[in-house]
Amino acid sequence: MAHSPIQDYLEALHARFRDLKSGALADYIPDLSLADPEWFGICIATPDGYVYEVGDCRQPFTIQSVSKPLTYGMALERHGEARVLEKIGVEPSGDAFNAISLHPKNGTPLNPLINAGAIAACSLVTGDSMAQKTAAILETFSRYAGRPLDIDHTVYQSESATGHRNRAIGWMLRNFSVIEDDPTATLEAYFQQCSIRVTCRDLAIMSATLANGGINPVTGQRAIPEKFVANVLSVMATCGMYDASGDWMYNTGLPAKSGVGGGIMAVQPGRLGIAVFSPRLDQQGNSVRGLAVCHALTADLGLHMFDASQRTIPAIRRATTRRSVKSNQRRSQAANDYLLSVGKKLRLLQLHGALTFASIEPVIRLLTKETDTCDVFILNLKLVPRIDHAAASFLAGIRQKVSALGKLIVFSEAGACWQNLIDTGVEREAFFSDDDFALEHGENRILADHFPDPAERGQTPLANCDLFQGLGAQELALMDQLLGSRAYAKGQTIITAGQASNELYVLTAGAAMVSITTQEGIARLDAFSSGATFGEVAFLDRSPRSANVTALTPVSCRVLTRADFDKLDSIAPLVKISLLSNLAGRLTTMLRQNGRELASLK
């Protein structure tokens, strides 16, 4: 295993700022001044739960104000946005962290990240007593961190013993009926909230939880409903760093929150969770090394939210037509030729990435335009991890419009998108389990006008079977004599993967398919009806069978054994030559189709 250059970088960053010793420990609570001023940790957590740590990432300290956006999220979860906005504004105050900053008209705190707003948010958390509120807060914070957190009772005692200003704020909120009962329980719960012990690693995972839409990426547990994540990040973006918030946004471009315990949590939404811990603070109460590290990180790593490199990726990963892809349903030469000649009438679009308005817009535009030349669109959604309501609605909308023109849009491998598409009114018939079946459906639709459903072919005489093309009557009689006969019931296995390949099959009645079992289920590789040859590849190269063949209807087969095939060399070499030529023709057809498909995929 190589040493990670990312780990190297973070270690160098740590070394670069280790000697930055300006600032001072918080002293407004005696216990905070007992911290070791040299503590210094940098931690990054990814949205898939990987964690990089350098320095003192496992040293516990108190969360302090970093708790504020999290309890604001709890208030939103309990009461909804409208009710919370009545109690707490979302405007930056321009004032220091402990300013009272109430709205001049109605006494509501200007935002939830100043003390007044945070105390108001704490009052909105579930629970009537301090103990109930604290339990609820600990439970939620522990989900964010992915481990059970606890309270530093010494710090709590300190906070409570010295929290006169916060008590004044609490009673002022009571005065304006922002808090509607005795604020004492809320205040004590707020002191406890600030005294929760976390590590730098915890803060990074909490941050990654917000980056990840509210789901802790390490444990998979949800800490906050997805719909409130944007609210929390918004107030962090505009008010997270007290009266230096504009400057912070300008320089780092990340929603963030600092605490006087020395922690800073910064979120790159959808991308990264970042935490820095170092207890020496500047005059605004932000960690000196924390600010310096975050500035350097954003500059070095290009994390600024408004950086042009954060551009979206178009949702269309690949667009192909029936010229380069086909279903695994074998068709007559005439039908195949027709499908190739009108190949543009069927398009397969593979989409990828999360489907949002911006990423689906080019898809809608293409579908809107291409209805002029195309009859059937298949949208493969295998690589789409999620689709939002807007994108689903527009897909449902364009599907209706295209239907009204007599054309078709269907989906294959819709997986994670299925429910949202169904919810916006897409019919169940529009979904196929894989491209093969969707392609077959589309091909059938295109063929319908020109190749009306052939009646069941019934028994196909040997003369009409692919393998025996070009043989004379006598030669056919010889083959008839050599070939064994077998019959299979619908659903019965004709060939089992792994078996030796000593027989070559010709289907003389019914239909069958070739399939393999994959992690995702059964994949159909080939489907055919009477007249077709099968089992030829393994037969020719003498390898074990690579797939199963199953009867789709009652089936009759004729079977040529390898012994008889070899015997033809002496008894009827010209027949052998014909069979080999016909088999070679089938192989070259398959190769050319594969070639087209490979070229379209690359």
Add this chain to the structure above:
Amino acid sequence: MAHSPIQDYLEALHARFRDLKSGALADYIPDLSLADPEWFGICIATPDGYVYEVGDCRQPFTIQSVSKPLTYGMALERHGEARVLEKIGVEPSGDAFNAISLHPKNGTPLNPLINAGAIAACSLVTGDSMAQKTAAILETFSRYAGRPLDIDHTVYQSESATGHRNRAIGWMLRNFSVIEDDPTATLEAYFQQCSIRVTCRDLAIMSATLANGGINPVTGQRAIPEKFVANVLSVMATCGMYDASGDWMYNTGLPAKSGVGGGIMAVQPGRLGIAVFSPRLDQQGNSVRGLAVCHALTADLGLHMFDASQRTIPAIRRATTRRSVKSNQRRSQAANDYLLSVGKKLRLLQLHGALTFASIEPVIRLLTKETDTCDVFILNLKLVPRIDHAAASFLAGIRQKVSALGKLIVFSEAGACWQNLIDTGVEREAFFSDDDFALEHGENRILADHFPDPAERGQTPLANCDLFQGLGAQELALMDQLLGSRAYAKGQTIITAGQASNELYVLTAGAAMVSITTQEGIARLDAFSSGATFGEVAFLDRSPRSANVTALTPVSCRVLTRADFDKLDSIAPLVKISLLSNLAGRLTTMLRQNGRELASLK
């Protein structure tokens, strides 16, 4: 062509807010009150330059304060960030748009989007006279809009005649030496700047230019250096909507700027440009319908920047090993078997999307870890539109570390990433024009220890050629008699695409390759040396040649014509059977390889 559901949506949105008639026309400049209060346009421009328009999107009006972030960008471009920050802050003021809002200590405007900051920014624009400044501003704004803009002289006269408060601000800035000379020219240029005529469509394209990293997506012209786009968007995010900025960010999550002409420009960075125009204003001076439409758009379309659906996509589109992909260099059976057996030693990773720290991190992690089992990594960068400095540095870093362990990382189709990787120290030898050559290089490296470079095989006797395996001495003599002989110089064409396929070739000395000409150049489909058969697929199915074959060295061939091949039926049927069997074996090998590759690509 179907009607676009996106167009439908925007039309419905327009209808939904058409009857919203609250607010009033701006009246502080007489000319603004002459606007038709019913004007109402909604426009969206995509980063690839497509524009959706509904309503009065071509109606000219004056840009007013929407100009402010753009001249701020011009100041940054001319003087750099540090110098501009000395003159103009980046903190939200919490005050109304026309408040003087200077920093109490040094008299600098709090931010560039209040009038004081905008006038200061205008003073930093190139030019000593009003005319010079105005020309520079018009030139830049026209690049943003993608068409030549002009000034509404009536409005300008009005602005100038009534701009007493702004003159006071100008002289106050002079007093604090924020402006270092007579502010008159700057003030007049500022009035002209505010009087530039734009349409709603112009604002949407201007916004899309910012969304697109500073390049106008319609014209391809750059309007602002990429590195300053984030600065401009940051001040729009925190200060764009005057004293309602926190509320705006909370509700729409988009950097934006409004003007008293009735325009609002909102940017979804990297994704969309949005503009709304309707002249009735609320008390903050923001367009009433504009705000309502932007709120609805963000909610309906999920545009909020902190919405979890904006999550990044991992950069690894596909990871395969030598088990499923191979170079087009034909190798001996033994070499092929060895390469398959140690397939995991060679990995091909196709990356996609912009490479940033967050998207490259999982790649670095994989490379770091997989050096335990893998000797050669090929990173295909064809689908990477750009790589930022951080991502390039980490790739260069891991490449060095992996090299130190005796392993290899190479790049294929680096295109847009090449320069940045070279700049971070990656050697030129690390780049290959396509996967085929990179794979061959990797295969050679893996084979080197076990299959030392075979000496040039020289002339291969017919008995050792693939096509003639299994023939006896007499049969070989017959073939020798039938086969024609040809020689080609290095570089000479042996087969030309499009020709009839009446010959089957055996290479008896030298090496050759099969290639086709694509849009991107020449693609090698196959490469082989003496002993190999070629031209067999088209020969067997009698289709025209689909590719060119070129001699890579001086080459000797033996050639079997179709007439002689057919003649074998009568004169030596068993030879024909052997040839057909050998050809079928080659076809099944190719089919199986294609099957592996198709499965890995899907």
